[in-house]
Amino acid sequence: MDYALGDFLMFTPEVYLRLFERTNEALGVGLWGVVAVLVTIPVLLCRAPTLVRRLVAVAMAAGWGLTAALFMMRFYAPINWPVGPFAWVFALEAGLLMVVAARVPPARVRLVALAGGSALLLALSWVTVRETDTWQAIALPGVTPDMTAATTAVLLMAWPRRARWGLLVIPLLWCAFSALGHWAMGLWWPMAVPVTGLVFILMAALWPPPRSPSVE
Amino acid sequence: MRLLMPRRRFLIGMASTGLAARWPGVLADSEPAPITRTIPSTGEPLPVIGMGTWRTFNVGTDPVLLDQREQILDLFFQRGGRVVDASPMYGSAEAVVGELVKRLGRREALFAATKVWTRDESDTREAVARSEALWGVARFDLMQVHNLLGWEGHLATLQEMKAEGRLRYIGVTTSHGRRHDDLERIMRREPLDFVQLTYNMADREAERRLLPLARERGIAVIANRPFQGGRLFERVGSRPLPALAGALEIDSWAEFFLKFVVSHPAMTCAIPATTQVAHMRENMGALYGRLPDEMQRRRMIDIVREL
Numbered sequence: 085m086d087y088a089l090g091d092f093l094m095f096t097p098e099v100y101l102r103l104f105e106r107t108n109e110a111l112g113v114g115l116w117g118v119v120a121v122l123v124t125i126p127v128l129l130c131r132a133p134t135l136v137r138r139l140v141a142v143a144m145a146a147g148w149g150l151t152a153a154l155f156m157m158r159f160y161a162p163i164n165w166p167v168g169p170f171a172w173v174f175a176l177e178a179g180l181l182m183v184v185a186a187r188v189p190p191a192r193v194r195l196v197a198l199a200g201g202s203a204l205l206l207a208l209s210w211v212t213v214r215e216t217d218t219w220q221a222i223a224l225p226g227v228t229p230d231m232t233a234a235t236t237a238v239l240l241m242a243w244p245r246r247a248r249w250g251l252l253v254i255p256l257l258w259c260a261f262s263a264l265g266h267w268a269m270g271l272w273w274p275m276a277v278p279v280t281g282l283v284f285i286l287m288a289a290l291w292p293p294p295r296s297p298s299v300e
Numbered sequence: 301m302r303l304l305m306p307r308r309r310f311l312i313g314m315a316s317t318g319l320a321a322r323w324p325g326v327l328a329d330s331e332p333a334p335i336t337r338t339i340p341s342t343g344e345p346l347p348v349i350g351m352g353t354w355r356t357f358n359v360g361t362d363p364v365l366l367d368q369r370e371q372i373l374d375l376f377f378q379r380g381g382r383v384v385d386a387s388p389m390y391g392s393a394e395a396v397v398g399e400l401v402k403r404l405g406r407r408e409a410l411f412a413a414t415k416v417w418t419r420d421e422s423d424t425r426e427a428v429a430r431s432e433a434l435w436g437v438a439r440f441d442l443m444q445v446h447n448l449l450g451w452e453g454h455l456a457t458l459q460e461m462k463a464e465g466r467l468r469y470i471g472v473t474t475s476h477g478r479r480h481d482d483l484e485r486i487m488r489r490e491p492l493d494f495v496q497l498t499y500n501m502a503d504r505e506a507e508r509r510l511l512p513l514a515r516e517r518g519i520a521v522i523a524n525r526p527f528q529g530g531r532l533f534e535r536v537g538s539r540p541l542p543a544l545a546g547a548l549e550i551d552s553w554a555e556f557f558l559k560f561v562v563s564h565p566a567m568t569c570a571i572p573a574t575t576q577v578a579h580m581r582e583n584m585g586a587l588y589g590r591l592p593d594e595m596q597r598r599r600m601i602d603i604v605r606e607l
């Protein structure tokens with residue numbers, strides 16, 4: 085008789101998957117605001133001048149803040165003790181991103197890279213829809229923690245390496261924690277999100293610096 | 301015309317749909333009596349099937365899941381259940397149980413059992429007060445030290461609180477076969493009303509020393525993980541019930557596993573946990589009918605061993 089990883093899990097997969105629906109429900113029409121921001125980010129990275137491109141980091145910071153306050157603090161923390169402290173760590177990441185927004189702009193990103201990245205992230209957003217059979221469970225970046233962390237890792241590749249590394253620590257910790265949780269729940273498809281997030285984080289840590297100068 | 305539904309199941313069905321409550325006169329004489337065991341320290345009877353809440357009742361503030369869990373708890377009470385076990389360790393489970401018991405207006409039926417779960421041995425009274433607020437009860441029926449965490453300090457305070465009339469019963473818990481030596485020492489030394497430990501058809505370690513000791517010392521025993529956390533069901537898969545089940549009026553594997561647990565002479569109550577109304581119905585089946593005797597228990601063990 086001994087402990088298995090699943091014995092440490094405090095809640096059922098059903099309750100976890102409902103968090104996505106409940107968060108989207110709580111956002112109401114605000115969800116469309118998030119979608120609008122998400123659509124704007126690639127446009128900014130592709131076309132906007134340096135000063136405006138800095139807004140990408142501001143949008144990312146806002147996403148980490150929103151995820152911390154709503155999904156994590158309001159819905160997830162009451163059923164999973166470690167998530168409460170993690171929500172504060174998410175708020176810290178939001179702060180760090182604001183510092184980066186003020187100091188280092190991202191480089192311009194080529195359309196093909198943006199299209200590839202967006203398609204991959206969209207597919208990941210859909211995993212919870214597939215699992216629950218309702219589009220209301222869609223996991224958007226800036227709203228749900230795994231997608232926020234994974235998307236951040238992808239976007240950070242537009243920044244010079246020295247600006248990236250510090251910002252990758254919190255996504256790394258979260259994705260590792262979340263992957264373990266999914267493993268314990270036996271949610272194999274949704275586990276793809278934090279696991280892909282970990283791959284993105286590794287890539288972002290090693291990816292060469294962007295070719296176009298980040299400061300114009 | 302033949303009656304397609306066995307009489308016992310018909311009566312149980314009536315009880316669980318609430319019809320029995322509406323027509324008490326019709327069923328008053330024929331309602332099967334739940335199986336009970338007495339708490340050795342007072343002689344108070346308790347139904348042998350209770351309910352656990354680890355994981356299953358940690359649904360936070362989700363309105364959809366709260367409604368669904370309300371149905372489960374409602375059925376539990378309708379079928380004669382009383383003991384509900386939780387812990388501050390179980391996330392929102394204490395708050396959820398408190399909210400649902402209030403909604404159902406079932407405080408009178410409830411035997412409220414929770415735990416003190418903090419390393420700080422001077423925090424016992426505050427911990428009890430926090431749980432009382434979450435459950436909405438003025439006094440717990442049973443307060444246990446969770447997994448023996450800080451048990452010396454907590455137990456001393458719980459004894460004081462019991463003497464003051466602030467608690468009805470006190471106890472300690474372990475699970476997964478952990479710290480049985482410590483538990484044995486505590487059972488020998490301390491005046492406990494209850495112990496909670498893991499006992500099921502696959503984990504029978506407690507039979508060697510702890511269950512005989514509980515009988516000797518007059519301590520009530522609650523069996524946690526009576527389905528081995530659900531793994532026993534994986535073991536049986538879709539196999540049909542053995543012939544022995546018919547002789548014992550057992551309708552499901554859940555009932556088979558639970559009747560084994562509660563038929564141990566030292567056992568007071570088992571606390572299976574579930575997220576499903578249909579499973580609660582099966583589990584509460586073990587509260588009625590016959591329990592296996594010693595020979596039948598041995599056959600049950602052989603059946604599960606051969607799976």
Ligand SMILES: NC(=O)c1ccc[n+]([C@@H]2O[C@H](COP(=O)([O-])OP(=O)(O)OC[C@H]3O[C@@H](n4cnc5c(N)ncnc54)[C@H](OP(=O)(O)O)[C@@H]3O)[C@@H](O)[C@H]2O)c1
Pocket residue numbers: 351352353354355356385386446447473474475476496523524525526527528529530531533554571572573574575576578579580582583
């Ligand atoms: N240290 C401690 O104090 C301690 C430690 C462990 C447990 N406990 C207490 O003991 C309680 C019971 O233990 P547990 O929850 O770990 O495990 P358990 O009751 O042995 O098993 C629960 C599992 O069995 C499944 N199940 C329940 N009824 C079923 C049925 N009729 N048919 C098929 N599957 C069924 C449930 O799934 P469904 O949801 O699908 O029904 C759930 O996955 C806990 O809830 C807790 O209150 C205390």
